[in-house]
Amino acid sequence: MALKxxxxxxxxxxxxxxxxxxxxxxxxxxxRLAGQYGGSFLLLWxxxxxxxxIPILLAEFSIGKRYQRGVIGSxxxxxxxxxxxxGFFITFCTLAITFYYSVVTAWGLRYLGLALxxxxxxxxxxxxxxxxxxxxxxxxxxxxxRLSSGNALxxxxxxxxxxxxxxxxxxxxxxxxxxxxxxxxxxLFVLLILIGVIALNMGNGIAGLEYMFAIKAHHFSNPKVxxxxxxxxxxxxxxxxxxxxxxxxxxxxxxxxxxxxxxxxFGNNTASIVAGLAILPSVFALASSEAEAIGxxxxxxxxxxxxxxxxxxxxIPGGSYLSVVFFLAFFLxxxxxxxxMVELFIRNLGDLGWTRQRSAMSAAAFCIIFGLPSAWSLDxxxxxxxxxxxxxxxxxxxxxxxxxxxxxxxxxxxxIDTDSDFQVHTGYxxxxxxxNVGLAIVLIVWWMSQGYAEYPWFDAEGRWNVIDVYSNAxxxxxxxxxxxxxxxxxxxxxxxxxxxx
Amino acid sequence: MSISGILSMxxxxxxxxxxxxxxxxxxxxxxxxxx
Numbered sequence: 001m002a003l004k005x006x007x008x009x010x011x012x013x014x015x016x017x018x019x020x021x022x023x024x025x026x027x028x029x030x031x032r033l034a035g036q037y038g039g040s041f042l043l044l045w046x047x048x049x050x051x052x053x054i055p056i057l058l059a060e061f062s063i064g065k066r067y068q069r070g071v072i073g074s075x076x077x078x079x080x081x082x083x084x085x086x087g088f089f090i091t092f093c094t095l096a097i098t099f100y101y102s103v104v105t106a107w108g109l110r111y112l113g114l115a116l117x118x119x120x121x122x123x124x125x126x127x128x129x130x131x132x133x134x135x136x137x138x139x140x141x142x143x144x145x146r147l148s149s150g151n152a153l154x155x156x157x158x159x160x161x162x163x164x165x166x167x168x169x170x171x172x173x174x175x176x177x178x179x180x181x182x183x184x185x186x187x188l189f190v191l192l193i194l195i196g197v198i199a200l201n202m203g204n205g206i207a208g209l210e211y212m213f214a215i216k217a218h219h220f221s222n223p224k225v226x227x228x229x230x231x232x233x234x235x236x237x238x239x240x241x242x243x244x245x246x247x248x249x250x251x252x253x254x255x256x257x258x259x260x261x262x263x264x265x266f267g268n269n270t271a272s273i274v275a276g277l278a279i280l281p282s283v284f285a286l287a288s289s290e291a292e293a294i295g296x297x298x299x300x301x302x303x304x305x306x307x308x309x310x311x312x313x314x315x316i317p318g319g320s321y322l323s324v325v326f327f328l329a330f331f332l333x334x335x336x337x338x339x340x341m342v343e344l345f346i347r348n349l350g351d352l353g354w355t356r357q358r359s360a361m362s363a364a365a366f367c368i369i370f371g372l373p374s375a376w377s378l379d380x381x382x383x384x385x386x387x388x389x390x391x392x393x394x395x396x397x398x399x400x401x402x403x404x405x406x407x408x409x410x411x412x413x414x415x416i417d418t419d420s421d422f423q424v425h426t427g428y429x430x431x432x433x434x435x436n437v438g439l440a441i442v443l444i445v446w447w448m449s450q451g452y453a454e455y456p457w458f459d460a461e462g463r464w465n466v467i468d469v470y471s472n473a474x475x476x477x478x479x480x481x482x483x484x485x486x487x488x489x490x491x492x493x494x495x496x497x498x499x500x501x
Numbered sequence: 502m503s504i505s506g507i508l509s510m511x512x513x514x515x516x517x518x519x520x521x522x523x524x525x526x527x528x529x530x531x532x533x534x535x536x
Binding site: 009010011014038039042043046206207209210212213214215256259260262263266267269270273421422 | 502503505506509510512513514516517518520521524525527528531532
């Protein structure tokens with residue numbers, strides 16, 4: 001018996017979709033790329049929203065809405081008994097991300113605590129972060145090193161993040177997921193706009209806008225910019241994750257498909273732009289030179305967020321308050337996505353006939369236990385981010401396979417057009433789905449050829465290099481392991497989860 | 502900020518934020534029509 005709940009209104013569903021899409025990536029990845037590649041990157045990112053993200057989200061949303069099951073059940077119901085394992089892969093790929101995503105949420109909480117402590121230190125006359133950095137410039141780097149590996153507090157905050165999520169989700173869709181996002185999403189926008197207004201009024205803040213928006217023609221001839229724009233759109237909108245399929249499985253019977261997806265896609269991109277308007281002017285205003293600011297943007301997601309931004313804010317009067325606002329925004333963004341991810345698991349457990357209470361508590365236990373290695377070891381975290389981040393492109397491929405198997409034209413007529421407030425062009429939908437198969441293959445090959453590992457396939461002794469954070473051998477081994485498990489369980493998955501017509 | 506930078510900003514904000522506002526307005530109209 002499936003969980004029989006629905007959102008109270010269209011707005012509840014839209015806010016949940018925005019909460020799902022707007023996450024840490026909007027704050028720690030998008031501004032870095034926008035600052036480095038400017039308006040050229042932004043234009044490509046908008047194009048890939050239309051080519052990659054919107055068609056896949058349309059497909060996912062309409063599948064979940066039709067079958068009213070979790071990802072495994074909805075996917076299996078569409079593709080039939082041979083391919084139920086693909087829905088299993090999509091589910092467990094996103095679940096593997098959930099296991100370490102709660103750690104990102106935990107880091108956000110810890111830095112929020114650090115910023116609040118800095119405010120308290122200022123008023124009590126204790127040593128502030130700015131003073132600590134003046135006597136030890138590496139203070140924040142050391143703080144991050146201690147926090148990200150072998151730290152009991154990080155584990156505690158990881159557990160607290162999952163439990164807090166489940167406190168909301170156990171209450172159901174309307175009183176849980178919907179209510180949480182009604183608070184989280186407007187608050188997030190307000191906080192980011194507040195930082196943006198303050199940052200734009202700082203000395204060199206306007207230079208950040210120039211770097212963010214100026215279109216430079218030479219970037220268009222750089223394939224890396226195209227692939228970064230495609231990756232950002234794919235990861236940030238949640239296309240291929242199975243999350244929007246989960247959310248739409250709680251939609252009301254006559255809920256619109258196309259308009260809700262366009263609101264979700266453009267809403268996510270608007271949140272990214274607002275985050276860029278908050279972070280880039282801050283970095284450019286507070287760095288000692290524009291070259292230094294560019295260097296900061298190239299430092300990586302974790303370094304920018306957890307070392308550079310608090311360091312920059314600590315330099316200015318009242319910067320500790322700005323840090324509080326920033327890390328509160330970061331936590332809210334990460335937490336809103338974490339809720340959708342845990343709900344994906346709850347929905348699948350609910351399809352087994354479990355009550356919401358039992359499903360939510362089991363999901364919490366799973367997320368806590370399997371998130372522990374990432375909470376304890378940054379290397380493990382980075383490995384999982386590498387393996388399952390690229391794995392999401394495989395998940396997207398499986399969604400496209402399902403559409404192509406049904407026939408894109410027929411799929412659009414049968415699934416998308418039936419309840420849409422406006423109809424997307426059939427040629428647009430079909431050609432994007434076909435083009436995306438090629439794009440997905442290019443993306444996977446490109447990411448795997450990045451050369452992050454010294455020995456991508458075999459180590460110096462010629463052994464399969466599976467124990468390496470960034471090796472391709474690690475990716476392939478874990479993907480195949482999950483696929484084999486799905487294939488072994490395939491018959492049971494179909495029998496248990498699919499809707500039989 | 503350069504003129505080209507300002508024009509690019511208007512173009513990009515127009516597409517993204519304008520698009521979001523347009524679709525939201527469409528949904529508000531659809532919902533009010535249902536009531």
